Amino acid sequence: MSITSMVTDPERLTLxxxxxYDVTAERAWQLxxxxxxxxxxxxxxAYPATVVDHDLRAGGKVTYFMTGPSGDQPRGVWDVDEVxxxxxxxxxxxxxxxxxxxxxxxxxxxxxxxxxxREGGGVVVTITNSFGSIEAMEQLMAMQMEEGLxxxxxxxxxxxxx
Amino acid sequence: MVVDQFxxxxxxxxxxxxxxxxxxxxxRRSVTGEHSVSDLARRYPMSVTAVQKxxxxxxxxxLVEKRRHGREQRVVGxxxxxxxxxxxxxxxxxxxxxxxxxxxxxxxxxPQGGTS
Numbered sequence: 001m002s003i004t005s006m007v008t009d010p011e012r013l014t015l016x017x018x019x020x021y022d023v024t025a026e027r028a029w030q031l032x033x034x035x036x037x038x039x040x041x042x043x044x045x046a047y048p049a050t051v052v053d054h055d056l057r058a059g060g061k062v063t064y065f066m067t068g069p070s071g072d073q074p075r076g077v078w079d080v081d082e083v084x085x086x087x088x089x090x091x092x093x094x095x096x097x098x099x100x101x102x103x104x105x106x107x108x109x110x111x112x113x114x115x116x117x118r119e120g121g122g123v124v125v126t127i128t129n130s131f132g133s134i135e136a137m138e139q140l141m142a143m144q145m146e147e148g149l150x151x152x153x154x155x156x157x158x159x160x161x162x
Numbered sequence: 163m164v165v166d167q168f169x170x171x172x173x174x175x176x177x178x179x180x181x182x183x184x185x186x187x188x189x190r191r192s193v194t195g196e197h198s199v200s201d202l203a204r205r206y207p208m209s210v211t212a213v214q215k216x217x218x219x220x221x222x223x224x225l226v227e228k229r230r231h232g233r234e235q236r237v238v239g240x241x242x243x244x245x246x247x248x249x250x251x252x253x254x255x256x257x258x259x260x261x262x263x264x265x266x267x268x269x270x271x272x273p274q275g276g277t278s
Contacts, residue, residue: 002266003259008251010244011186015254019262027275031265037275041264044257125262129254137250 004124013131022122025115029086032056032113039064049076058083063096077101079108089113107136179223184208185216192226193239202237 005018021028031037035051043049047066054062062078075096082090094108114126131137179185184206191197191205203213217237220226225243228235 003262006255006259008248008255010247010251011180011189013180013247013251015251015258017255017258017262019265021266021269023269023273023275027269027273030275031268034275037268040268041261044260125265127258127262129258134247134250137247137254 013134013137015129017127017129019125019127020118020122021125025086025117025123028115028123028125032089033085035062038062047074056080056083056089062091078111087115107133109136175223179219179225182216182219184213185220188213188216188220188237189225189239189244191239192220192237193241193244196229196231196236196238198234198236 002021003017003019005016007016008014009016031041033056035054038054039049039051042064043066047068049064049066052063052065056062058080060080062080063075064077065073065075067073075098076093077096078091078093080089080091082088090110090112092108093111110128110130112128112130114128116124116126118124180189187206188202191202199214199217200210202217203210206213217226217228220237221228223243224240226237226239229238230236
């Protein structure tokens with residue numbers, strides 16, 4: 001288990017997750033920088049993600065869709081605000097319509113990724129999610145949580161089948 | 163009352179109310195106990211009137227309510243509103259738990275990487 005902390009703050013509407021991995025910062029950066037690698041971890045097993053556009057520069061966009069068990073394909077978009085390879089990425093994440101435009105730009109969540117070297121090797125990855133309002137959180141959660149729960153369920157199924 | 167959904171206007175009020183450090187502190191205090199405005203005012207380097215204004219903003223957002231105790235009005239927190247926020251964050255936490263685990267598996271499998 002590499003997750004070292006998860007801190008939620010309901011007053012500020014933030015979630016900060018920290019994990020440690022035994023790789024270099026450059027290797028960890030590929031998780032975001034390479035769309036094929038991003039696809040392997042962004043969507044839960046029951047909702048695999050397919051990245052469509054991937055322009056990881058300040059002002060650029062990353063768009064993707066996920067494919068659910070019933071064939072539903074929710075679309076998402078990142079509006080990229082800050083890129084400091086291989087250390088920092090800041091995006092506004094929202095759900096998108098078929099043309100890749102955010103459904104409601106006011107309801108995006110800010111995701112900040114920081115990759116720091118760990119003493120003695122490896123990296124500490126810190127991910128901070130912040131929401132402007134409870135409604136923004138409601139919307140993103142409504143669209144993502146079902147996937148999250150199904151993902152968790154399928155993992156439990158895998159364990160039971162093993 | 164259980165808060166399931168917020169209207170746009172309610173959301174704006176909650177967010178505005180929580181955007182201030184003094185008001186966040188007032189929420190924390192009023193969730194754990196009932197206090198009169200004058201009690202609360204003693205804890206901050208500001209006038210009773212200033213604290214009253216902060217309480218009014220929180221009341222407007224539904225985060226606290228006032229209860230009469232004899233001649234005194236006490237401020238009481240509404241934890242259900244904060245609880246809804248906490249519940250949503252817990253769900254988000256599960257989602258990121260899954261993502262960070264998958265990242266770990268991917269990096270174990272392919273520690274050197276190389277952009278495809």
